[in-house]
Amino acid sequence: MAKTTGLGQGVSALFGDSPDDERFFECDIELIVPNKHQPRFVFDEAGLEELADSIIEKGIIQPLIVSKVSANRYTLIAGERRLRASKIAGLKTVPVVVQNIGDEDAFLELALIENIQRTDLNPLEEAEAYKKLIDRFGYTQEQTAQKVGKKRSTITNSLRLLLLPDYIRDDVVSGFLSEGHARSLLRIVDNPAALKEIRDQIVAKHLSVRQVESLIRKYKKPKQTENVAAQQDIVEQEISDSYCKALATQITNKLNSRVVINRNGNRGKIEIEYYSLDDLERLVSVLTSDS
Structure with missing residues (x-):
């Protein structure tokens, strides 16, 4: 059953009073190649089915954005969910807007930004x-x-979420852990055993973010209340792995950047990660602050 494709106000926003601009047309769905730079790597099947039902009922409200790569081939820049749902809905054509892209880098940049925003x-x-x-x-x-x-x-x-180990990241993607859970777990990212233990409790007991934060505080408290004499004794001898990890975690929480302590007997070095020149400037500002 053929349906009239719905275009809403998106066309007028893109083309003003000239919706017949040559950059906008109904494109054969088989001529559109998926975007290899698509940042989304998980597509909810139930959500796609719902979108397909909506497309069958009301058409595609917003055109897909594509780049022409040959006489009869287009690469998708933005709108992969709509493209997938349109195929489920059985559409033969979809409305597209053609963007002229100069090179591969320009295409990648536009594809990433379009998908992040849309x-x-x-x-x-x-x-x-x-x-x-x-x-x-x-x-x-x-x-x-x-x-x-x-x-x-x-x-x-x-960006700090990328410090988490793969299994925690997979939990976030699959929905076992929320973004709030993940941010809380960043506080103990340098303690793999504690990280795994608390993650398992979250999944098994369906803990809230607030409960997780409370659990982490209790877990960290014994390390934070060690007496000064005991700490000095450890420094005078060979520093233990667990103590180094505790120190690294404290510095990580202070700087909001991953910190690793590499030791060699009673000597060693502290490595602080930064993620861009901008982040490096932030770290220098924190480390040189008088407060």
Whole structure:
């Protein structure tokens, strides 16, 4: 049963009073190639079915954005959920807007920014997209924030999620853990045993974020209340692994950056990770502050 494709107000916003602009047309759905730079790597099947039902009922409200790669082939820049749902709905054509892209780097940048702004990415997909922008184009966190229209603190906090081990990140993607749980667990990211223990309790007991934070505080308290004499004795002898991890965790929480202590007998070095030149400047400011 054929349906008239719905275009809503998106066309007028894009083309003013000229919706027949040659960049906008109904494209054969088989001529559109999925975007290899798509930041989303998880697509909810139930959500796609619901979107397909909506498309059958009301049509596609917002056109897909594509780039022309040959006479009869287009690469998707933004709108993969709509493309997938349109195939489920049985559509033969979809409305598209053609963007002229100069080179591969320009395409990657536009694809990432379009999808970050338009798509409901999960927290890890969003963090990976920011990291690609920073790594590929050398953007600072401030520049990345300007590109995607978000606060710099949002970018910094998002990137920190990438410090979590793979199994925790998988839990966030699959929905076993919320973004709030993940942010709480960052406080003990350098203590793998504690991280695994608390993660298992979250899943088994369905703990809230507040309960997790309370649990982490109780877990950290014995380490924080060790008496000064005992700490001095440890320093005079060979520093233990567990004590180094506790110190590293304290510094990590203070600097909001991953810290590793590498020891060699009673000597060693402290390594502090930073994620961009912007982040390095932040760390220098914290470390040199009088407060």
